[in-house]
Amino acid sequence: MxxxxxxxxxxxxAAVIAVEVKDLLSSVVAIGSVGIGLSLAFLVLKAPDLAIMQLVVEILSLIILVRATMRKDLPFSISGRWVFNTFATIFFLIVFLTAAYIALKNIQSFGNPVLGISKTYIDKGMEMTGASNVVAAITLNFRSLDSLGEAMALLTSVIGILAVARRIGYNKRS
Amino acid sequence: MNMHAKEEKGMTLIVKTVTRLTLGFILLYGIYIALSGHASPGGGFAGGVIVALSFVHIMLAFGKEVALKRLHSNMLRFSIGISALVFLYIVMVKFSGGCMPVNVFFARSISCEIFNNEVTIPLCQMVIVSAGMFTTFVALVLLSKTDKDAE
Amino acid sequence: MSVYVLCFILFSIGLYCVLRKRNLIKIIIGIGIMEYAVNLFFILIGYRFEGRSPIYAHDKVIKNMVDPLPQAVVLTSIVIGLSVTLMLIAVAMRIYERYKTFDITKINRLKG
Structure with missing residues (x-):
């Protein structure tokens, strides 16, 4: 591997470049390359559904981020709140790395997954649902209410964006 | 063409011609991805985002007036609402424990499991995702346009 | 094991970006990096050596499938991450229109 x-x-x-570069547009392009790398990783790890999904979602969010940051460049300094910011960063990184170390000791080794309920899905998914794609069988049949809730989360996000981005009532004074 | 006044908006002539040629294929590919999700990689959400990207493609190439004239915002809201109501209907069928309303509304020969899950849910996902994403994109572009006018 | 460590390093870069940077767009980018790392970690847990992708063929028996359950969960997670990112961009653009800056320490005036 x-x-x-x-x-x-x-x-x-690419993530280090995206975090550290000064120009906002270059940073957005670097985060796009991180997403393309994630899509390749999904393809290598035998998840073609997720590869298609990640590629398409990455293109859409990249277009919108470029529209948002176009010609809005500003130099960022690290003058104010330097001490508090550094201590908070170090504290949260230590907390995360400790939790990651504890999790890493207890997890199964890479490449040998423990198949719990997914053994049932793999064995009986074909004759119970008729779908030859097991991931589609899970999202559309075994856990279809989960998929419906996901669509509701998307609808809530759209309603929120329309409420934030409306023009009536915001530009009345100016 | 009679679009001399709008020739200034959007991108150059080459981009517009290529967009006009490839638009139908992108739409068709999105619908194919959404409908064949149970047999091959894909699914309703990926297909919906591809359909939304084709509308975004029109909007980037031709400017926002042409895109909004072709797909009005009332129609977007209408399709989102209809898809949400179909989802509500599916959930009610599931919770009532059977497929009784399906057999009342449609022919008895349709197997309700296949009808509910593998055609209806990806179609509704595709409509919700594409309409929602395109509405979001239009809202954000209009927001940045007012920002540019304010300066 | 080293793959898990690399994935944790990617998450740490995102956490550093969220906590340390003062630009709103940089904070959105950091949240995106953390989301990528978590999605990748789910898929890494379900991977199996010499595994096949979880799609049946018509006439042949396929053994050694990778775990399909994390893929179904991550498929939900990607869409919710996209909607969260779009919502954050909308709020950031509205803040820019109000205050003419992305710097989070300069957004302190009260404007109704």
């Missing part, structure tokens, strides 16, 4: 290591190193490099 050398290719997944290479893809992850590429993603980490």
């Amino acid at each position: 050398i290719e997944i290591h290479l893809i992850l190193l590429f993603m980490i490099t």
Whole structure:
């Protein structure tokens, strides 16, 4: 599995560039390359549904981010609240790394998953649902209410964006 | 063409011609991805985002007047509402424990499991996602336009 | 194991970006990086050596499928992450229109 290591190193490099570069538009393009790397990683890890989904979602969010940050550049300094900010960053990183270390000792080794309920899905998914794609069988049949709730979350987000971005009532004074 | 006044909006002539040629194929590909999700990789959400990207494609190439004339915002709201109501109907069928309303409304030969799950849910997901994403994009572009006017 | 460690490093970069940077767009980018790392970690847990993608063929028996349940969960997670990102961008653009800046320490005036 050398290719997944290479893809992850590429993603980490692009993420560091996206965090540290001064120009906002370059930063947005770098985060797009992180998303494309994630899509390649899904393809290597045998998840073609997620590869298609991640690629398409990445293109849409990249277009909207470029529209949002176009010609709005500003230099960012790190003058104010320097001490508090640094201590908060170090504290949260230590908390996260401790939790990650504890989780890493208890997790199963890479490449040998413990199949719990998904053994039932793999064995009987074909004759119970008739769908040859097991992921589609799970999202549309076994856990279809989950999928409906996901659509409701999307609808709530659209309603919220329309409420935030409306023009009536905001521009009345100016 | 009679679009000399609008030739200034949007991108160049090459981009407009290529957009006009490839638009139908992108729409068709999105619908194919959404409808064949149970047999091959894909699904309702990926297909919906591809359909929304084709509308975004029109909007980037031709400017916002042409895109909004072709797909009015009232129609977007109407399709989102209809799809949400169909979802509500599916949930009510599931909770009532059977497929009784399906057999009242449609022919008895349709198997209700297949009808409910593998055609209706991806179609509604596709309509909700595409209409929602395009509405979001239009709202954000209009927001940035007012920002540019304010400066 | 080293793949898990690389995934945690990616999450740490996102956490650093959220906590340390003062630009709103940079904070949105950091949240996106954290979301990518979590999605990738789910898929890494379900991977199996010499595994096949979870799609049946018509006439042949396929053994050694990878775990399909994390893929179904992550499919939900990607869409919710997209809607959260779009909502954050809308709020950030409205803040820019009000205050003419993305700097979070300069957004302190009360404007009704």
